[in-house]
């Protein structure tokens with residue numbers, strides 16, 4: 001697969017509310033440091049390389065970038081890198097951010113934000129990105145508590161024009177029901193990929209039935225999570241990759257996209273070659289036989 005000639009349009013499109021995007025996007029979490037995300041004493045990324053990855057992503061047709069104000073290392077902020085690389089922003093670029101438990105100035109995780117603090121986080125994202133509204137804001141949660149109060153606070157910011165569309169992240173089906181009763185939800189961003197939480201499949205289908213995008217994170221990193229991809233993969237994924245002349249990471253991305261037209265990809269990387277490969281994965285068409293093998297691996301929780 002000739003990565004450099006394939007653009008994000010190959011993956012097809014989806015609408016987040018009124019905002020049309022290519023289904024292959026980009027996650028900004030890996031841009032701010034080399035190695036694991038959120039690590040104490042992380043080595044800051046090379047600024048020029050991070051900026052060039054973002055610009056190359058847009059050149060390759062990526063028009064959906066996932067970010068957060070809490071994506072930072074000691075010397076780099078993902079939002080500020082996005083601002084530096086891409087402002088003035090292309091008209092079709094959709095930037096999705098997330099609010100919820102934030103991080104203090106030294107990087108330590110803080111408890112859940114109160115409704116008042118959520119407004120502050122929205123304003124922080126606006127300042128860092130240099131925008132006067134946010135395209136999509138996910139309420140990211142930890143735990144299983146009701147989200148009504150916090151989601152209601154974001155719905156008021158949406159009514160005030162600071163936010164165009166709302167999503168939710170790290171959530172269960174009951175949270176979607178709760179949120180939909182307050183304001184429209186355009187996306188659910190949850191951990192998902194081959195073998196990762198097969199119990200998410202029913203939720204993924206529910207989202208599709210309701211026209212809500214399902215946006216997996218750690219689709220490549222899998223069990224590696226914050227630490228990132230570990231470099232080895234299962235025999236089944238490697239066999240499918242070999243048959244198509246692509247990488248295991250590309251197979252993992254193509255498989256998530258095969259789960260429904262409402263499933264988006266936001267692969268994260270600070271590596272320009274990986275960026276091009278991830279965009280090219282949108283052109284990979286897995287056969288029925290490939291899907292049977294990978295689906296079975298997934299159901300087994302591999």
Ligand SMILES: NC(=O)c1ccc[n+]([C@@H]2O[C@H](COP(=O)([O-])OP(=O)(O)OC[C@H]3O[C@@H](n4cnc5c(N)ncnc54)[C@H](OP(=O)(O)O)[C@@H]3O)[C@@H](O)[C@H]2O)c1
Nearest residue numbers: 027028029217218219220221228229249267268269270274
């Ligand atoms: N809502 C939430 O709670 C939440 C949680 C986590 C992440 N997210 C979002 O989801 C996005 C995706 O998650 P992610 O970035 O952790 O995971 P990912 O895309 O599943 O995997 C990233 C890892 O895979 C490597 N990688 C990427 N492309 C590759 C390729 N083509 N070949 C080989 N290795 C490759 C990266 O290393 P290199 O940098 O070396 O390529 C990194 O180690 C994040 O960027 C963030 O925007 C949201």
